[in-house]
Amino acid sequence: MKVICGKEELIRGIQIVSPVTPSKNTLPALSNFLFETERNKIKLSFTDLEVAVQCYIKGEIIEDGGITIPSKKFADIIKELSADNEIEIKSDETNQINVKSGRSKFNLMGISKTEYPVIPEPPEKNSFKIKREIFASMLKKTGFAASRDSQRYVLNGVYFVLRDGKLEIVATDGRRLAYVKTDVTQAEIKGRAIVPTKAVNDILRLLSLDIKSENIKISIADNRISVEIDDITMLSTLVEGVFPNYEQVIPKKLDLKIKLNVKNALTAVKQMALLTDNRLSSDRSSAVKFYFSQDLLKISASSAGIGSGETELEIEYKNDPAEINFNPNFIKEILQNIDEDLAIFEFSNSLNPAVISPETDENYFCVVMPMRV
Numbered sequence: 001m002k003v004i005c006g007k008e009e010l011i012r013g014i015q016i017v018s019p020v021t022p023s024k025n026t027l028p029a030l031s032n033f034l035f036e037t038e039r040n041k042i043k044l045s046f047t048d049l050e051v052a053v054q055c056y057i058k059g060e061i062i063e064d065g066g067i068t069i070p071s072k073k074f075a076d077i078i079k080e081l082s083a084d085n086e087i088e089i090k091s092d093e094t095n096q097i098n099v100k101s102g103r104s105k106f107n108l109m110g111i112s113k114t115e116y117p118v119i120p121e122p123p124e125k126n127s128f129k130i131k132r133e134i135f136a137s138m139l140k141k142t143g144f145a146a147s148r149d150s151q152r153y154v155l156n157g158v159y160f161v162l163r164d165g166k167l168e169i170v171a172t173d174g175r176r177l178a179y180v181k182t183d184v185t186q187a188e189i190k191g192r193a194i195v196p197t198k199a200v201n202d203i204l205r206l207l208s209l210d211i212k213s214e215n216i217k218i219s220i221a222d223n224r225i226s227v228e229i230d231d232i233t234m235l236s237t238l239v240e241g242v243f244p245n246y247e248q249v250i251p252k253k254l255d256l257k258i259k260l261n262v263k264n265a266l267t268a269v270k271q272m273a274l275l276t277d278n279r280l281s282s283d284r285s286s287a288v289k290f291y292f293s294q295d296l297l298k299i300s301a302s303s304a305g306i307g308s309g310e311t312e313l314e315i316e317y318k319n320d321p322a323e324i325n326f327n328p329n330f331i332k333e334i335l336q337n338i339d340e341d342l343a344i345f346e347f348s349n350s351l352n353p354a355v356i357s358p359e360t361d362e363n364y365f366c367v368v369m370p371m372r373v
Contacts, residue, residue, distance in 0.1 A: 001035075001065025002090035003042055005057065007083045007101075013057040014075045016206070016232055017046035029068050029115045035089070036066025036113060045119055046071070051199050052119045053206070056231040066113040067091040074099075077106050122226035122233055127219040128186040130167065132229065135216060136207040138169050138180045141364055143200045144333045147173035154241035157196040160220065162189045170246050176330050177246055177367040178337075193220045194243055199236035203227050206234055250367055251353055254346040256322060258292065258315055259359065262343050265299075266335040268311045272301040273328035275309045287325040287371040292317050301328070324350045325371040331356075334366045 017033055026049075034045040040061060045054045077099060081087060085102040091110060099106040139158065147155035152174070161168040168181040206229060207216070217228040226235045269288060277285040285303035297315045302308035324347055335343065340358040347354035350370055357365035 001037060001067060002063040002088070003037065003059050003061050004086050004088050005042065005059035007078060007081055007087060009057040009059060010078050010087060013042075013044040013055055014071070014078065016055045016209070017044050017053045018071050018075060027115075027117070029111045029117070031070060031072075032068035032111055032116070033071045033074075034066060034113055034116045035069050037061050037064045045116075047117055047119055049117060050196070051202055051234065051236045053202065053235075054119065054233045063090070065091065067095060067097060067110040068113055068116050069097055069110050070108055073108060077108075120222075120224065120235065122228060122235060123219045123221035123224060125219070126162075126189055126191055126221045127217055128162070128167070128184045128189050129215045129217050130182070130184060131214055132207055132211070132216050133214075134182055135218070136204060138167075138182065139200055139204055139207075141180045141337045142169045142171040142178040143197065143204070144337065145171040145173060145176050145178040145366070146197050146200075148197075149173070154194060154239060154243055157194045157239045158200055159243045159246070160191070160193045160195060160225075162191045162220070170243075172244075172246060172249075175327070175369045176334075177249060178334070179246070179250075179366070180364045182363060191220050192243070193225060194239035194241065195225055196236060196239050199225065199234070202234055202236075206232055249353065251346075251348070251355060253348075254355060255348045256292070256319060256346060258297070258317055258345045260297075260315065260343045260345050261313070262335055262338050262341060264313055265343070266332065268299045268313060269328050269331050269335065271311055272299050272309055273332065275301040275303050275307055276328055277303045277306060286327065287373050288328040288331070289323055289325050291321070291323040292319070293321045294318070322347075322349070324354065325373050326354075326368060327371060330368050334368065337366075338364075 036043050041056045042059045043056055081101040088100040091097045095110045095112055097108040097110045142158050146157055155173055159170040165183060166181050167184050170179050211230055213230045219226045223238050224235055226233060272288045288299055288301045291298040295317055297313040298310055300310035334356050338358050342359040344357050344359055353367050353369050355365055355367055
C-alpha cells in the first residue's frame, strides 16, 4: 500500500476513530486502527469488538492495500509534522510502515489487516432518518439517567422504541427516569433496542463534529445499531435483555403542580448541594429539601460536620405546606437538560415520585424518586 495525504485530513480521520480504542486490549491488533484503501478512497476503522467507527478521508492512492497501524504512536507523529508538506504512508509485506513528510522519516511496525476483527456492514433494514440536532438533543436529555451499576446491565444504556411513527428514548437507573420522543417519517418502522452508554457517548461525540449534513441515518437490526453521518459510520452491539416496563413508574395523577424558573432553581440547588455529603446515599446529609409554602419555595440542606444553608424562590403556590427531599445531583442534571425558561414541577407527597418537565414541551419529562430521610 502507498498513499499520500494532507496532515489536516489525517488528523481528522484519527480524531474520528481513535477514541474507540479500548484501555485494556485482549488482542494486540486492537491497539491499532485499520488503514486501507477501498474503492479509490482511504478508509480508517477502529473497533473494540463492541463499538466500531469507520470514516473516509481524502488522499492520493498510488498502490492499494491495507495495514493496521499503532494508533497512539501514529497520532503523535502526525501531530508533530509540518502542515506545509504532504505525508506519504506506505507499507510492505513485512508489515513495516513508512511515514515520510518533507525531510522527516519514520518507521513503525504494524500488524497485518488479516488479524484485525471484521467489522460488519450496517444493517439495511429497519432504517430511518432523523435530523442530527434533534437526535443529539434526545440522547443528551436521557443519557444522564442511565444506570452505571454493572450489576443492572439492562439499565446500562438508553432504550429506543420505534412505534406509531415515533421514536421514543428512555433511560433510568431505578431512582430517576428520563423520557423523550419525536416523530419519524418512516411510520412503518417498529423495533426496540437497548443502546449501551458507551455507544451513546461515541454517537454524541461524532454528532458534535463539524459536519455539513443535517440528517443522519439510523438502522437497528441483527442485534446492532448503526449511525451514518456523511462519510462516517458507527456500529455498536446492543445490550441483551428486557428493559423494564418504565410506563408503570410514570405517575398518572399528581396533586400539586408548580412552575419553576429553571435558571433560578438550578442555581439554588447547586448552592445547597455544596452542603451535602455525597458519600451517603440515603441520609439527610445527602439530600436537599424542597419546602413549599404560600407563594414561596425554600430549598435547604444540612449536613453534620459540614454545615447548613437555605435559599428562597418566589413561586405561585396556594396549597397547604408540603416538603419533599431529593438527591441534588438528580435535580441538577434534569434542570440542566431543560432548554426553556420555565419548568413544571409536579408531585403528590414526600414518598411518591415527582415529575419535572419543560413548560411547553410535551415530548420530554423526567421522573425522580424522593429521598426518605
